[in-house]
Amino acid sequence: MKAMLAAVVLLLATAACGADEPGAADDGATLTLWTRAATESVSKAYADTYNAGHRNKIEVTAYPNEEYPAKLASAAGAKSLPDLFAADVVFAPQYAAQGLWADVSDQFKSLPFKDSVAPSHVRAGTWEGHNYAVPHTIDLSVLLYNKDLYTKAGLDPEKPPRTLREFAEHARKIDQLGGDVNGTYFGGNCGGCVEFTLWPSVWAAGGEVLDDDGRSARVDSPEMAEVFALYRELYDQGAASPASKGEAGPTWLGALQGGKVGIAPGPSVWLDAIEEKGVKTGIAPIPGINGGESTFVGGDAIGIGATSSKAQQAWDFLAWTMSDEAQVEVIAKRKGVPVRTDLASNKYSSADPRLVTANGLVAKGKTPYARNFNATFNDPQGPWLTTVRGALFGNASAALLAGNEAITKSLRQE
């Protein structure tokens, strides 16, 4: 009894010492974390596991996807950013350039596994050589196909297309099943959806959409034109659902969950959501016109709010989210893609070969980098959506030529 009491006293003393140590990283601070609705479940899973094993407490607040950037901007203007906030990884260069995240270069460089943290995400969170954000979740664009419709159309459900032309053939064949079945589906009124799903085909063919600094567009390249032409043909022939033209994003997942679409490019994280509705789904890499494969490495990056006074505690959480424990027991366990390339094959992924396909793509894919990415490509009023609409439903060559100029101008706007 006496020994136990002594042990308890000793334990309390050590704990107290730990807390007294100036600026201890896990000192029981309460940290606020903001995220968008699309990422909420992952952020909460990280937070719950972290909270269970640490004295710090992470409180997650999620905002609707469309309203989230405005929420962040007004919080920054009022100098009341949360301690931590995640954002769509393509927005990261802009937030880093605007100084919305605190500089974490030194802490990041001291991580033992820093070289295997998803390189394209790390680059997105870098501005003028300094690190401001680290990967939070990874979402890849892949081909999602309906295995039952494949069988019905006389196609082999274990042989997904290896080229984009083959993808179009499969889509046409499935479309011939008739009724309310459509060959394919895409977000034709959604800039973000189109860049996420069409750019990998350009990359797979060796083309580029943006230069390295994100200051010049190359959407007038033959590779981009070929990809647009293929989707345009599918739409004109009726093999793509007529709703593709008006799809602005919100009902995209619903269309795939309906089980009436043969094969469509989309986010890898939707696999579970689609199968939950009883649609047997296969995954394949997005190919180029004549072969090759690539992916858009999307998802969210996370950093420490520049106005936070708890930067040290916040980094304790960030470093933990990238640890083996978090990446395997939180991310891989819920069928997510680990943010570390050295954990691509783990005890959970080996159980589902589709996950190995997805995880293996991270190294082949890209995350485009541009400070003005959101204003140029994702915002519905940006020049990219006008270009996309022209290329798919209007005068294609004129749209790509004029679009390239408008996009470059927007990318360079100070």
Add this chain to the structure above:
Amino acid sequence: MRRRAISGALYVTPAAVLVGLFFVVPLLLVGWMSLHRWPLLGKPRFSAPANYTAIGGNALLSDAAWFTLKYTVLITVLLFALAFGLALLVQNRRPGVGFFRTAFFLPMAVGFASASLLFLGLLSEEIGPVPLSGDSPALGSAVLLVLWRFAGFNMLILLTGLQAIPLDVYEAARIDGATRWQMFSRITVPLMRPTIALVLTMMITGSLLAFDQFWILTRGGPDNSTTSLVMVIYREAFVRLDLGSAAGISVVLLAGLAVVSSLQFAVLRRRTA
């Protein structure tokens, strides 16, 4: 006398403080911001008149200005005709008229954003009972929403104007043998002039500042065909994160609104004075 002046000043102080705090100060701040390159965090840098000269080169803005003008004309004509028509219908006390007055005014009790979401749901191809497909209904659905939501409110204002006209004026006209049309055009309209001026000013400023309905219903699409001026200001501030540029456009829009409103009052008030 002096005491009266002091107590008078005290009476207006609360209102003056409120107006100063929530109107004059923000207005001056917007003017000040428009002269600077103003990032979200960090120090603003003086850059006048860059935010104003950039307005000329903003193609999206000129398209939006043109669309907003067209929308304003459309809404003002339709909404005024509808509201005035409703007001004339329910002008006189008759059995059951209270029910119709309430029914016409009721949509006003629904918040504008909620009403927009309601229409979005009603017209959705996926879940709506009245699905509209294709591109054309974007502007039409927004106009329908605004008419439904605001006709009753404008009817109420016009109704108070109608009821302020003394009945003996109509009686005298009737004795003199005036037709219904003559009574409407020679008595009702001239005596309603101040009320009409008020309603038209509210409709025009409201339409020039349109945002919610397009933001929620159409997101400015398809192909930027329903992007209003305020949506461009929003884009400058919250997408491009350039608060100075947003402030510059706001100042120009404010000046435009002030000109339109003063012209309107000058024209509509001329003959009543």
